[in-house]
Amino acid sequence: MKKVREIGPGWWALVIIVFFLLLLQGLIIAGLVNPYIQTILCYAGVVVISALGLNLIYGYTGQFSLGHAAFYGIGAYTSALITRLLPGWGFFALPLGLVAGALVAGVIAFLIGLPILRLKSDYLGIATLGFGMIMNVLFKNSDKVFKVMGGAAGMRGIARLTTFLWVAVIAVLAVVMLRNLVFSAVGRALVSIREDELAAEAVGIDSTRYKTLGFVIGCMLAGIAGGLYAHLYTYLNPDNFDFLKSIDVLLIVVIGGLGSISGTVIAGVGWALLLEGLRIVLPSAVQEWRMVVYPLVLIVIMLVRSGGIMGRNEFDFLKPADYRRR
């Protein structure tokens, strides 16, 4: 039998992408990218990481979640608290904060996921929506427990530790990890649950275990993204993690294509650049048309390509060798 994973053009693509990102980093160091553009680029990366998490939950495992922003928020607040507690840790403060954010988001996802992942499709969506709402209310009342979290007024004074390099490295790692996960046996188990949970059970897949696994990993990615977000904008407001933010991530995942890493990356970057880009491109007189144009673009994309930009397809270099066309 042939070995499944051979080193193919995938590595070359990775090298090219890393080179491109390093080039961008070089431009930033050379001072050729203004801080505003840098922030947008970082934000695009954050959005991609978070959306990859939701794609694992919804796109691959088929578990409809409308509460992704809650886990994003949990990660953001946790990591912000951690870096607050560790002021002298310099370089290690951010990674520790991110790990803590991911862990807390993962643990909460596990605890909430065990009961509610029994629900199916729309009902699961509504339960996660409810969870997101409750978390939002808790963020708004957070100052009653931790004064520094600021409650409805928002949390201020977070160190700006997120740099383009951090975001780029973590985003690339997230893509590689997710790609290796979804093409592994575990990934096939997740996809089989999406296609038909009953049939998956019948061939011996422990659906509760795999659904929870997918959900927890996806939410941990959201937690990491939240941590990066917190240290990018240095200010957290509960409104940044409300229902509408969960919807934003859902839009990105569906527009990109459910069950396509490449699609999520394209749609995530495109979404961040489109929304912010319109701010620059549109003259100030018609600035308020920005949010009118955006939903129209959404509707048109869905009417033209109802399966999303990439469908379930991937760029060739993301596929294992025996999935590629010969």
Added chain:
Amino acid sequence: MTYFLQQLINGLQLGFVYALIALGYTMVYGIVRLINFAHGDVFMVGAYLGFFAIASWRLPFPVAIVVAMVGCALLGVLIERLAYKPLRRAPRISSLITAIGVSLFLEYFTSLKFVFGPYFRAYPRPFAVRTYELAGITISNIQIIVFGVALVLMVALTLFVNRTKTGLAMRAVSFDHQTAALMGINVNNVISITFGIGAALAGAGGVLYGIAYPQINPFMGIMPGLKAFVAAVLGGIGIIPGAMLGAVIMGVVEKLTEVYISSTLRDAGAFAILIIVLLVRPSGLLGKKQKEKV
């Protein structure tokens, strides 16, 4: 005790407005299995139509409600034809995304200065507010109107769905599109009618909301819309009496949480109940258990 009853009345008032919105959600979900996220914004448009009818065109209050209902019905049908109908055979998530798109579009388009404008507007009261005292509980004429209009509309809807031929067709289509089509029912028209009726009810709800909580803006529909949708799920989505029951429960729970626990926890109480109900009775309070087909 009187304080409790007083708050119960206030909660019921909120619940009845939610009920009018929830009916549209539940009917649309029942017939095309779509969470119509734009519904809350149709409610907002209804509130604005009522506003203009009362403040600018000086129409009497009952006519204002009719204007809002007709306007919203047309809007509802238009949205269905343009944004949902082309996607009826696509995966369900696609029409959910266009629903979100339509919702955002309505919010931001109406925020433009030449449409409704992005600011808050004070809602005109078409008549003086009077309060009546009954065994220590005060009820205002506004509350009586909210209860009255909502009850009349709900009874009318129930009669329409259960007693008319179109209502029968609606129930048939919600049961099975293809079989209904084979029985000679024009499925497309029935779906359009369902959207129209749901939107009309939301329009009436918007006007009632406007006179009861007299401040409106283009984003006012988001939270009531979400809560009404949750209410529909709570009662058992697709079931008309369920939506009414769920909405009344939502309104009362929200009000009681606000006055007895904390106003900042208001939204959490209702959603906590939702999650518990979903875990215990996933198909909602009045929902039937569905068997999984193998």
